[in-house]
Amino acid sequence: MTGGRTRPKRPTIADVAAEAGVSRTTVSHGLSGSGRVDPQTRERVRAAAARIGYRPSPRAQALRSGRSHVIAVASSMHPAIAGGAAHLGFFMEIAAAAAERGFEQGYVLALVPPVTSDRFGALTEMALDGVLVVEPSAGDPVVDRLRAERIPFVTVGRAPDAAEEDLVVDLNVEETARLMLGHLRDRGCRQVLLLVGDQDRESFRAARQVWRELAPDAGWDIEAVTAAESGGEAAGEAAVRDALTTRPDIDGIAAWVDAFAVGAVRAVTGSGRTVPGDVAVLTRYDGLRAQSCEPRLTAVDLGLGPIARIAVDLLLDRIEDPERLDRTTPRSPAPRLVQRESTAS
Amino acid sequence: MTGGRTRPKRPTIADVAAEAGVSRTTVSHGLSGSGRVDPQTRERVRAAAARIGYRPSPRAQALRSGRSHVIAVASSMHPAIAGGAAHLGFFMEIAAAAAERGFEQGYVLALVPPVTSDRFGALTEMALDGVLVVEPSAGDPVVDRLRAERIPFVTVGRAPDAAEEDLVVDLNVEETARLMLGHLRDRGCRQVLLLVGDQDRESFRAARQVWRELAPDAGWDIEAVTAAESGGEAAGEAAVRDALTTRPDIDGIAAWVDAFAVGAVRAVTGSGRTVPGDVAVLTRYDGLRAQSCEPRLTAVDLGLGPIARIAVDLLLDRIEDPERLDRTTPRSPAPRLVQRESTAS
DNA sequence: CTGAAAGCGCTTACAG
DNA sequence: CTGAAAGCGCTTACAG
Numbered sequence: 001m002t003g004g005r006t007r008p009k010r011p012t013i014a015d016v017a018a019e020a021g022v023s024r025t026t027v028s029h030g031l032s033g034s035g036r037v038d039p040q041t042r043e044r045v046r047a048a049a050a051r052i053g054y055r056p057s058p059r060a061q062a063l064r065s066g067r068s069h070v071i072a073v074a075s076s077m078h079p080a081i082a083g084g085a086a087h088l089g090f091f092m093e094i095a096a097a098a099a100e101r102g103f104e105q106g107y108v109l110a111l112v113p114p115v116t117s118d119r120f121g122a123l124t125e126m127a128l129d130g131v132l133v134v135e136p137s138a139g140d141p142v143v144d145r146l147r148a149e150r151i152p153f154v155t156v157g158r159a160p161d162a163a164e165e166d167l168v169v170d171l172n173v174e175e176t177a178r179l180m181l182g183h184l185r186d187r188g189c190r191q192v193l194l195l196v197g198d199q200d201r202e203s204f205r206a207a208r209q210v211w212r213e214l215a216p217d218a219g220w221d222i223e224a225v226t227a228a229e230s231g232g233e234a235a236g237e238a239a240v241r242d243a244l245t246t247r248p249d250i251d252g253i254a255a256w257v258d259a260f261a262v263g264a265v266r267a268v269t270g271s272g273r274t275v276p277g278d279v280a281v282l283t284r285y286d287g288l289r290a291q292s293c294e295p296r297l298t299a300v301d302l303g304l305g306p307i308a309r310i311a312v313d314l315l316l317d318r319i320e321d322p323e324r325l326d327r328t329t330p331r332s333p334a335p336r337l338v339q340r341e342s343t344a345s
Numbered sequence: 346m347t348g349g350r351t352r353p354k355r356p357t358i359a360d361v362a363a364e365a366g367v368s369r370t371t372v373s374h375g376l377s378g379s380g381r382v383d384p385q386t387r388e389r390v391r392a393a394a395a396r397i398g399y400r401p402s403p404r405a406q407a408l409r410s411g412r413s414h415v416i417a418v419a420s421s422m423h424p425a426i427a428g429g430a431a432h433l434g435f436f437m438e439i440a441a442a443a444a445e446r447g448f449e450q451g452y453v454l455a456l457v458p459p460v461t462s463d464r465f466g467a468l469t470e471m472a473l474d475g476v477l478v479v480e481p482s483a484g485d486p487v488v489d490r491l492r493a494e495r496i497p498f499v500t501v502g503r504a505p506d507a508a509e510e511d512l513v514v515d516l517n518v519e520e521t522a523r524l525m526l527g528h529l530r531d532r533g534c535r536q537v538l539l540l541v542g543d544q545d546r547e548s549f550r551a552a553r554q555v556w557r558e559l560a561p562d563a564g565w566d567i568e569a570v571t572a573a574e575s576g577g578e579a580a581g582e583a584a585v586r587d588a589l590t591t592r593p594d595i596d597g598i599a600a601w602v603d604a605f606a607v608g609a610v611r612a613v614t615g616s617g618r619t620v621p622g623d624v625a626v627l628t629r630y631d632g633l634r635a636q637s638c639e640p641r642l643t644a645v646d647l648g649l650g651p652i653a654r655i656a657v658d659l660l661l662d663r664i665e666d667p668e669r670l671d672r673t674t675p676r677s678p679a680p681r682l683v684q685r686e687s688t689a690s
Numbered sequence: 691c692t693g694a695a696a697g698c699g700c701t702t703a704c705a706g
Numbered sequence: 707c708t709g710a711a712a713g714c715g716c717t718t719a720c721a722g
Contacts, residue, residue, distance in 0.1 A: 010495075012699055023709045028701060035702090038707055055494075058472035060699035063408045063714050069471060070415055072453065092437045099456035108471045110415065110453040111444035126414060126453045127403035149400075150355075292637025357715055368693045373717060380718090383691055405715035408698050 011054045020048035031056070068127035071315060073098055074112035075134040076142050076199075089258065089287050090304070091134055094156060097308035098132055105316055112142075124149045130315045132156060132308075135171070138200035152322065154315040156307060158202045167318055169311040170332045173206035176300050179337045180254050180282055181210050183298065185218045187345055189252030189280060193243050194224040195236060195264060196256045203284065207256050222247055227260055236263025237270075244271050253281045258289040261297055265342070280343040295341035303333035356399045365393035376401070413472035416660060418443055419457035420479040421487050421544075434603070434632050435649070436479055439501060442653035443477055450661055457487075469494045475660045477501060477653075480516070483545035497667065499660040501652060503547045512663055514656040515677045518551035521645050524682045525599050525627055526555050528643065530563045532690055534597030534625060538588050539569040540581060540609060541601045548629065552601050567592055572605055581608025582615075589616050598626045603634040606642055610687070625688040640686035648678035 016031075017024045022041060029035035030045035037045075048054075062068045073095045091114075099109040112123065112131070123131075123145055130152040136143050136159035146153045147163075155162065157171040184192050194211045196204040208224050215221065225243050227235040236255060244250055244267060253268070255261035261283035268279045275281050275295055283290055286299035310330050317324065361376075362369045367390060374380035375390035382390075393399075407413045418440045436459075444454040457468065457476070468476075468490055475497040481488050481504035491498045492508075500507065502516040529537050539556045541549040553569050560566065570588050572580040581604060589595055589612060598613070600606035606628035613624045620626050620640055628635055631644035655675050662669065 013701095014699080024700080025702085025709055025711095026707085029708090032701085036707060041707080055469060057408075057699050058470060059404075059407045059411065059413055060714090061701085062404045062413075062472060063402075063698085063716085064700050064702090066404065066714080068404060068407075068413070068415075070413075070453070070455065092441065095456060096437065096458070100458040103458050103467065106467065106470070108415070108417065108455040108457070108473075110455045111440060112453070113441070113445040113448050122448065122451065124400060125403060125451070127407060128453075288633035288637055292633055358717095359715080369716080370693055370695095370718085371691085374692090377717085381691060386691080402715050405698090406717085408700085408714085409716050409718090411698080 010057075011052045013054070013056070015052055016045065016049045016054045019052055020045045062127060067319070068129050069107050070110055070126070070128055071098075071102055071107050071130045071132065071312070071319075072110040072112045072123075072126070072128050073132040073134065074123070074142050075114055076137060076140050089289065090285050093287065093304045094132070094134055094308045094311075097305040098312050101309040101312040102316075105312070107312075107316065109312075124151065130154070130319045132311050132315060135201055135203065136162075152315060152318045154311045154318070156311050160200050160202050160205060167314055167329070169307055169314060169329055171203060171302060171307070172332055172335050173203040174210060176203070176284060176302065176335045177206045177210035179300055179335060180284065181207075181214055183282065183337055183339070183343060184252040184254060184280060185214055187252070187280060187343060190219060191222060191247065191249045192218070192220050192252040192254060193222055193240070193247070193250045194254050194256075195239060195243075195260050196224060196226055197229040197260075198226050199229055204256055207254070211254075222250065227257075227263075229257065232259045233263040233266070236260030237267045238263070240264040240267035241270065244268070244273075251279050253279060255281065255283045258283045258285045258287055258297075258299070261299075262289055262293050265293055265295075265297075276342050276344050282343050286338050290340075293342070298340045298343040299338055301336045301338050303335065306333045355402075356397045358399070358401070360397055361390065361394045361399045364397055365390045407472060412664070413474050414452050415455055415471070415473055416443075416447055416452050416475045416477065416657070416664075417455040417457045417468075417471070417473050418477040418479065419468070419487050420459055421482060421485045434634065435630050438632065438649045439477070439479055439653045439656075442650040443657050446654040446657040447661075450657070452657075452661065454657075469496070475499070475664045477656050477660060480546055480548065481507075497660060497663045499656045499663070501656050505545050505547050505550060512659055512674070514652055514659060514674055516548060516647060516652070517677055517680050518548040519555065521548070521629060521647065521680045522551045522555035524645055524680060525629065526552075526559055528627065528682055528684070528688060529597040529599060529625060530559055532597070532625060532688060535564060536567060536592065536594045537563070537565050537597035537599060538567055538585070538592070538595045539599050539601075540584060540605050541569060541571055542574040542605075543571045544574055549601055552599070556599075567595065572602075572608075574602065577604045578608040578611070581605030582612045583608070585609040585612035586615065589613070589618075596624050598624060600626065600628045603628045603630045603632055603642075603644070606644075607634055607638050610638055610640075610642075621687050621689050627688050631683050635685075638687070643685045643688040644683055646681045646683050648680065651678045 013024050013027050016027045027045050030037045030042040075091050102109040133155045135157040136155050138160040154167040156169050158168045225239050227239040253264045255264045264281050268275050282298040286301050290297040290299040358369050358372050361372045372390050375382045375387040420436050447454040478500045480502040481500050483505040499512040501514050503513045570584050572584040598609045600609045609626050610620050613620050627643035631646050635642040635644040
């Protein structure tokens, strides 16, 4: 008993085999339930495994099976938007729900932080079985990378340049746009400013399209305005400040990004106007930003939780059967307008 | 050329060896930079690898090295608190910062959702190199599990029953308690109610202790009140409603959980009193909840981002050198009181 | 400087 | 029903 005690190595399947007096094959079958094993033998194997505290090595299983049981959620959105000052919002809400669903199914969900393109390589250095991509833009670098590396992925929201074979969970962008812009119209807004991000995303496209549909009858004639997604609240504020100078008749603002909406309120207030008295403001994503803004913002409940779950299930289907042809996606929950003070009449 | 095209298998190190006309050993050395390889040979290997699009298999590397390069962040806090209605808050703020730091270091961060104890087994079925545990309670089941499985972990905040050898990043609980309760005292509160969660956490202990220190001089004589962490805002509201009935002289409330603070404000308002006119309210964590509450809540900026980074670095040190004895932890940033309307004089 | 061989810990045809 | 053997794709002593 001289010499330091060596750290006890964790038992392997060979140890169980020795303990139970059977082969490794039989241990594997006995423990996993695959193949036919005599019930008595199986019981012996189980007991032996329990006795020595055996737990199969996930790393070995991963190599053998090609599955790491790790999925990830990624976004090409700029950190200022994806995370926000307090690192919260759209992205994290999806991540939290996806993590929960994944865990239920035996997968762990990794958070890929918003990174610059030179770090995308790292994405494929990790053993990811699949990836959820949140609101991809046209030519999204994350999507490109995933496609090139043949890593299964599902987009939450359709990329404007989505390929036929891409798996997509719809964000109901058109319906959402109708809810928002229809609300401003019904409320009687005479001149509605549309404020979207500078990336080419499907939700922005839908916003523009629906705006154009409604504009003629409603008498709206302002061009949509764009703000840098990387600019966050300040960018939204600047854009609206400029717009109000050029077009003092604006009495409604639909800001597609919640950070922009907060900036929009500041710009309106800063110009001596009131919300909603002089200008009504609403935004798409009903997160804490919308709820914490003063006044509280009318926004859309997109059902991000259920949507994230659907996306995870779809991704796991694809991972577990990469050849399946069925690409029908369960319907996403319908978006719902949550009216608050910012558009009160 | 009959038969369907078979899916091209991704190249392995053997393919590179063949392409470059060297052994697998040399490819491995050449690509990783380990061992000595003739520069010319190395270049040939690099070129061959690039030509056939070789990427080392992370799963094989994981088995060989025992490192999956996946770390996780977990919490035993109840979902209602850890996640909250919109799935945000304390936990996610730490997760976001930790994910960023981990990614920089070549690790991916997984989100372990708040789960019931019967699912903790799943924790060890995943190939995790290490885990960050957020604010463990005494007897925390996640910590127990990790210890039993010898999985490296770092706690963010000290467990009341932390072992000597545990790695801990301090949350400065005592300093935080002094900031909060000192502020209420300095503001002139005559009777301060302390509201903490029903789990045994270090931060709650510090709150009680500092309260007891200040109470004699300040003339405070109410026992601290506890609310079920699983009850969220409603639990906080109920607890404060009861307290106000028994002790109508309460003019200050320090709610250690932000959800409780929101409930506290409701209870105060619901009793016909005003915040901060009749009762001042403050809370520990300065998240969106504190900022979005009406009125906005005085709270403490704990520096969760920097703290999460420190925790990740500590965890990776431990993972990469499990035997190291040095347990000194970098100092966490000092907490800072953020004064808002809820405690205005 | 280069390579043959062992081995990380499993699972899965394949024989018996 | 049970087991010997191959193999997933690497890396690392060890020889040469």
